[in-house]
Amino acid sequence: MKTRYYIYIALALLIGYLVYNKFYSPKGKEVMANNASKKGKRKTGPVPVDVMIVKDTVLNNSIDVTGTIDANEQVNLTSEAAGNIIAIYFKEGSRVQKGQLLVKVYDKDLVASLKQNEYQVALAKQNEYRNSILLQKEAISKQEYDTSLTSLQTLTAQGEVIKAQIAKTEVRAPFSGTIGLRNVSPGGYLVPGATIASLVNIDPAKITFSVPERYLELIKVGSRINFTVESSREKFAAKVYAIEPAIDLTSRTVTVRAEAPNPKDMLRAGGFAKINLALDQIPKTIMVPTQCIIPDLKSSIVYVAHNGQALAKPVQTDLRTDTKIQVIQGLEQGDSVIVSGIIQLRPKVPVKIMKVIK
Known part of the structure; x- marks a missing residue:
């Protein structure tokens, strides 16, 4: 029993020595002081940030919608007379002129x-x-x-x-355009109403699309649109020439039609168009990068660099673009909006400006 007590006493003395040596000896106190100093420096060191100086900019208000490319004129060629076809005067896929003889029946x-x-x-x-x-x-x-x-x-x-x-007994082109693939052959019997081929005129091309009812007052005959198609990397322009007078009851949208020049036949009927429609222009407003806006419970906030610290400002936003958002209340010209390092920011956290973005 005495041997066990001696072991316990020895262990207690050893633990006491280790604790004293780590926390209470002069060397241990020096190490703890150094660690505390390093931790303090990490907590109080300024956060490196980039800022953007707020200024008034011009905002072109636009929306992106989808539409369909339609031909200017398109018809299925048919014959009013029945009989054997004695001659075909066109080549598939060729250009024909208005009034040109295409098919002759006996x-x-x-x-x-x-x-x-x-x-x-x-x-x-x-x-x-x-x-x-x-x-x-x-x-x-x-x-x-x-x-x-x-x-x-x-x-x-x-x-x-x-x-x-x-x-x-003569089938002639009702307008100039490009004729499609024929469905008849010389010597065949042509039935009235049967499709001979399609004839398409797509210069200019018609762009048909729908926009929400809320934008109806901003769209007028003569409005300009820009659009792209899947088959080309080019950007095309068109001008609105007609607006449907009635609003669709199901989708609450209005149908709009624009006209686009197509001298090189790069636009094809039935194609899919991605349309950017310019609605109006705001001459003076504040735009900031989207990542600056931090959602809050009641509103949104941005951080502004002020006197070497991060200052949180509540803001009210409105329109958005691909990379920026409009601030209609909460910022003034000359404010230094923080655009980087935002995840590390808290109110009154010291900041160090590394770059000023114009």
């Missing part, structure tokens, strides 16, 4: 009927002329002359009907 029977009619009209004219002279000499009655005149007029009208039927 019409020899109609041409023969027209020639027969022309002979009959010529004979009827002679008969009408003779009867007019006889009527002047009172050799025939007025009724006999009227019968010959009516016969002439009837045959002339029949000739016009035949000419109209012959015209229907």
Whole structure:
């Protein structure tokens, strides 16, 4: 038992020596003082930050929407007459001019009927002329002359009907444009209403899109838009020329249509357009980088460098762009808004300005 007590006493003396040596001896006190000094320096050292000097800037208010590219004119070519196709006068994908003959349907029977009619009209004219002279000499009655005149007029009208039927055997381009892939072949039987090919005029192109009802007052005929398409890296411009008078009850949007020049055929009908629509311009406002704004319970705050310290200012924001946000209340010109190191900031934390962003 005594041996155990001696061991406990020895351990207690050893622990006491170690504690004294670490905390109460002159060397231990010096080490603790040095550690405390280093910790104090880390706590009170200034946070390096970049700042931006607040100034009034011009803000172009715009929204991004999506739209569809439509052709200026587009139609499926069809024939009014039925019959065998005797000739096709266009190449697929080629340019055609307004009035150009594209397809011809068999019409020899109609041409023969027209020639027969022309002979009959010529004979009827002679008969009408003779009867007019006889009527002047009172050799025939007025009724006999009227019968010959009516016969002439009837045959002339029949000739016009035949000419109209012959015209229907010709399919011509209703406007200038690019013709698509044909669905018929020479010698095939063409049924009225069957699609021969599509004809598209896409210069200028039409851009159709919708915007929310709240922006209706800001959109006018003549407003400019910029847009891009998936098939090209170029940026295109267009001008609004028509606005739908009624608002869509389901989406609460209004449909707008703009016109874009397309001389190089870079825009295709049915394409998808990403549109940037300029609404208005604010000549004087304050814009700060989005990362400066820190959401708070009731509002938002930004940190401003003031007298070597971080000062928290509540602000009110409005419009946003890709990288900046508009501050409509809480900042003044000349304020040094902190734009970096924000995660380390607290009110009255010392700061050291490393860079001033203009």
